[in-house]
Each structure stands twice: as structure tokens, then as C-alpha cells.
Amino acid sequence: MDESNRVLVSVEGGIARVSLNRPDKHNGLDQQMMTGLIQAAKSVARNRSVRVVVLTGNGPSFCSGLDFSYVSKNPGMVPRFFIKWPWAKDNGFQRVANIWRKVPVPVIAALHGNCFGGALQIALACDYRIAQPDARFSIMEMKWGIIPDMSATVTLPRLTSLDIAQELTMTGRVFSAQEAKEYGLISRLAANALEEACDMAGQIAQNSPDAIAAAKYLYRKTWNRSERTALFWERWVQLKLLGRKNQRIAMHNGLKGSADQRPFVDRRSF
Structure with a gap:
């Protein structure tokens, strides 16, 4: 499956809908998905008819984070995304999330199901996050003996306090959408996050x-x-x-x- 199938992009009425499309794997991040996300962000950024972006995931989850099973079978992915070019601010792993901060129009994340590890860092890089009550979150990198390295150090300080960021990182525990809202990581809870995100996008798109x-x-x-x-x-x-x-x-x-x-x-x- 190529990048065009991993991440779907449609534009209507000034609203770009970007959908992670690996539902059988809870939209786990493999090489194709990560490349597709970067390409999608660049595409909507270049499209001057786009006024707002809704980022969502097809299937039971927004995204379950990095697909470590895929990485173990394709170890060459790690150096490819980890090595940073001298002229760049970020490496490939960081860019998958950080690039959404650079998209020149607001990006609204509609979150449901699992939002773990890299997925949470992608969501935090969006301008607004709407989550369903059943959504589950985790800064899960500690489980794999690593730290969050997809721009969390840029986004977390703008949203929550140091003690909360450290506790969630060091425990790697799964926490609820309500907790995420209390911590400042989620903007709003909604029974249907995608519908709420599209409504908000429609209101934004009416303006200059x-x-x-x-x-x-x-x-x-x-x-x-x-x-x-x-x-x-x-x-x-x-x-x-x-x-x-x-x-x-x-x-x-x-x-x-x-x-x-x-x-x-x-x-x-x-």
C-alpha cells in the first residue's frame, strides 16, 4: 500500500479532510503512513483554497502510535527518519508531528479510540483537539525504553505544566479523555468528535x-x-x-x- 492510500486527503468548501487510513492496524505509524502524513501536510499547505484542516483517523482509533512490529521487521526505517539534514530544524520523526504546526491554516484533530505515543504528539501539534469520551491517551514511549521525540518538548510546555508532563512521560500510563481535558491536552470533549470538528471547521471557513x-x-x-x-x-x-x-x-x-x-x-x- 502506498502513501496515497495510507493517508487520504479531500478538499471541499475550503475544508481539507486528512484521514489516516490503516484501520486494521488502528492507524499505526509505519514508514508509508509517516511519509504520507508529511506529504499531506505539504499538500494542504500549498493549496491556497484550503482555509482549515480536519485531521482524523479511519476505523476504531485515531492512531495507536508507532508500529513497533513493523519497525522490528524494517529496522532501516529508524536511521532514515532519525538522521537530520544539516539545514533542517527537525528530523523525520519530529517532522511528522511538527509539520502540522507549520501548516498556515488551523488544524483541528478529531480524536477517538487510541491516541498513543507518536499519535498524541501529532495531535498536540494541531491547533485544536476535540476528543470523544471513549478516547484513550498515553505518552507511551517509556514502555519501549525511549523518550517522546516527535516534538512533544515543543508542544507540551504550551499546554500543560512540567509536573504533569513528567508524570505522564515517566509512567507511560494510559489516561482518559476527561483527564486529558483536565490536563489541558484536549480542547473539548464531544460525543462525535469528527462531526464537532467539521462544524467548527465550517464556521472558520466562512471568514476571510x-x-x-x-x-x-x-x-x-x-x-x-x-x-x-x-x-x-x-x-x-x-x-x-x-x-x-x-x-x-x-x-x-x-x-x-x-x-x-x-x-x-x-x-x-x-
Whole structure:
């Protein structure tokens, strides 16, 4: 099975739906799945008609994490993804998750079933995480004698406290969706996570695609930065938005209300 079958991508109404598609293995991460995820992120990032992404998993789980059975039979996968090129910030393992932070539009993860190890790190790299009450989570790397190395050290500090991150990492225990919500790792619980994610994506997609991309860019640049730095980036990003065609359309639509609504044009990158 090639990467195009491992990860499915569809785009409709400005919403990209990216689906992990290895349901018989609970969407375990093998070489093809990891390559497919990186390719999917690059694809939606290049597509300027995309305003928001919904990331989900087909079958009984979002993703069960790295498929160690596959890795044991294909040991060459480890050096291929672990070695970092001198000009890159991340290696292949880190990029599978970290790349979703770099996608210029918001990424909403719809989580159900198992979300273990690398899967949780992918979810944490998304902008918003909606989980079903039956979802189960674990920073499971400790079980295999390793540490989480798919960008968790970038995302966990933005979402939870050091003691919680250390306890979950060092025990490797499985915890519930409710616990994940209490720890700050999950944004919202919903009986149908995918439906809720699609509803949220629909609301976002109605707004100016330039402003949507600008908001993600702004928060990535300013979160937990100094007041001076944050205020500078507010001014700079706003300056880049003012006068753009989509900003003029938004102004027109806002003044006209429901009458004479004009469609937005494809977003420009930030």
C-alpha cells in the first residue's frame, strides 16, 4: 500500500479532510503512513483554497502510535527518519508531528479510540483537539525504553505544566479523555468528535482566509513572548492584512450583513 492510500486527503468548501487510513492496524505509524502524513501536510499547505484542516483517523482509533512490529521487521526505517539534514530544524520523526504546526491554516484533530505515543504528539501539534469520551491517551514511549521525540518538548510546555508532563512521560500510563481535558491536552470533549470538528471547521471557513492564516501566524509568533514582541507582531501582521482584497470583501460583507455577500478569493500565504 502506498502513501496515497495510507493517508487520504479531500478538499471541499475550503475544508481539507486528512484521514489516516490503516484501520486494521488502528492507524499505526509505519514508514508509508509517516511519509504520507508529511506529504499531506505539504499538500494542504500549498493549496491556497484550503482555509482549515480536519485531521482524523479511519476505523476504531485515531492512531495507536508507532508500529513497533513493523519497525522490528524494517529496522532501516529508524536511521532514515532519525538522521537530520544539516539545514533542517527537525528530523523525520519530529517532522511528522511538527509539520502540522507549520501548516498556515488551523488544524483541528478529531480524536477517538487510541491516541498513543507518536499519535498524541501529532495531535498536540494541531491547533485544536476535540476528543470523544471513549478516547484513550498515553505518552507511551517509556514502555519501549525511549523518550517522546516527535516534538512533544515543543508542544507540551504550551499546554500543560512540567509536573504533569513528567508524570505522564515517566509512567507511560494510559489516561482518559476527561483527564486529558483536565490536563489541558484536549480542547473539548464531544460525543462525535469528527462531526464537532467539521462544524467548527465550517464556521472558520466562512471568514476571510487571509485573516484566518494571519491569526495562526500571529499566535505562533507571539505566544509566551514578551509584551514588546507581541505588540510588534500585532502591528506588523495587521499592516499586511489591511487593504488586501479579502479584507475589503470582509468589510463589505460586514457592512451589508446577509445581503449582497461577496465570496472570498483564495488566501495569500503568511
